[in-house]
Amino acid sequence: MTPLPAASLDLRPSWGEIALRGGLPILVSLALPFLLHFVVGPALGPYPTKLLVDVGIAIILAVSLNIVNGFTGQFSIGHAGFMAIGAYTAASVTYYGSMLIWETAERQAGFLPAGEWLLCGGCLVGGAVAAVFGYLVGLPSLRLRGDYLAIVTLGFGEIIRVLLQQTNSQLFSSDEIREAGRRELFPPPLGGALGFSDIPKYGTLFWVFTFAVLTIWVSYRLKVSAAGRAYLSIREDEVAARSIGIDITKYKVRAFVIAAFLAGIAGGLYAHSGVILSPKDAGFQRSFDVVIMVVLGGMGSISGTTLAAIILTLLPELLRDLQQYRLIIYALVLIVMMIVRPQGLFGVHEIWEFFGHKRLGTRRGGRT
């Protein structure tokens, strides 16, 4: 029998394999935003580019919701609320920021002009504000389980929608902001029920996919870390998780905060993708769309959720004639899925785990 160190050396993958399997994902994810922005986008034209932007935003939303619904096993159906908070915050940052700095909210030309860095900052601020709300929603939810939590998150989304409708519908110009007193800025002019229009269109493929790749990366590192194991254990059995010393409260709130932050970023990008931001974006319909992506792809599976986000965003384009049947088909798929395969297409596993690939350092032949 060989001594243990020698035996473990045998199991070690070759350097080439390490470089390939460790470095390739990083290379791909670094290259993807540039590739899409400079090659794929211009080659496809404006409309497919807009679709790709939607796909990227859907990926961020679905993968972030997966942290709460998939990993932690909580059930949030107010994700659109967080998204809307991020969207309105980021939109105010870029719109009023551009107004104050450049006196206009026109889009600046070129690759990564100063305005786009304003977008980047706006998205992060939007994410942070959404995260604060995530904390506020997450806290009471600790006392509630399952379906109660679902209702609170749904109610939260609706409250956000109603509050956004109350905002001042007349956007301010640069001079008006400077002259306005503190009182006139509350409630802030965010478009009200009419919607927030004229947001500079900075949501390019580059930014969307940079954030999408980051989201997937954060989510994956989370899943394979100790924290991720804690999430999964809470999902499987809260009482058992608590009995082995996992601070359920802490992890649940953390999951909420991370998911809300990422949803806020997605909202920021959405606001700048050439839409008129409206309070309806905080409504439950949009939340359900994201929930369906997570459930379909597999609750806990990042690659599955990503795939579901891509497919479900592109599907309506392919099935344009079936527009009025789209949601009926979704609904049927949900019901049948829950009866036939309750864990979603890929369950908690990643897609590659189904093709015999193993993570680095795992023993050959056995599943970890």
Place this chain on the structure above:
Amino acid sequence: MADFVQIFVLSITAGSVYALIALGYTMVYGILKFINFAHSDVVVLGSWVSYTVAAFMFSRLHVDAEHPPLWIGAVVLLAAMAYCALSGYVIERFAYKPLRRAPRLNVLITAIGVSLFLQNCGQLTPYNLTSQGDLRFPFGASPQRMPDLLGENMSNDDRVMWSISFAPDANGYAPRVVVSKIDFSIVVSALVLMLALEILIHRTKIGMGMRAVSYNFDIAALMGVPVNAIISFTFVLGSSLAAAAGFLYALAFPGLNQPAHEVWVLLGLKAFVAAVVGGIGNVRGAALGGFLIAFVEMFGMRYIDSNLRDVYVFAVLILVLLVRPSGLLGSPEREKV
């Protein structure tokens, strides 16, 4: 003062509708321990079936639109209740029954699926079922106007059931509190239905079965309670109450929105909030919660800010859940391993 009393009357009316819907939520929760998200869509179904049947009858029976006979209302109500009861049975049989032993989260997702299904099927392009085109199904994506079953949009005085006049103020303006026929019929029908339900649950054998199943599913089965039949019956009952609520709602607000409109979702959500606030699983709690929510909403609307009516309701929900997670009349759930 007159203002206060008038809003009190409105709250009682709205509360009756909320309470009727909340009863359906709470009964299903009591027995199967999951939120039937699709319940609010059964209410919508009830409203729209009422509209369809009423419109059909008005067109075929050549009813005098100013003074329609009252029995038409009864027929419409029964038709809506029958249709929704059947739908409730089918929904339970095909969507929820296969998941009896599944985790609650899965059932919840299924319920959302059913809800989306009902919403979107309801607003498919309608087909004409008759050659005259007066019976159309499903309901289509445009709003419709519910025919006036109480014959009272003719003049304002016809609407009034009772009115109380108050002493005139300094300007000689005498405020008046009005209880309309619609308010009256809504409250009376809701109370009758709630009373019938109370008797059914506490005085009959099938009610005893429902209570047994809700107390402990497995032991009830061991004791010879036909669990599947009881569950089906619960859905039939809840759905017919939902249909009644939908009918009454359509009477009070004749402008029917398309089935997937957010107004409906908010109606269902508020009723659900009522069930949770009262203590979900508790039938009396649901009735109490329904009235409470209506009072909060109406008075908040009148005395604080009318734009934030939905916010008050959800604020009450969050508050109650924080202070008393099992609701006002609910019994706290012990966590067992």
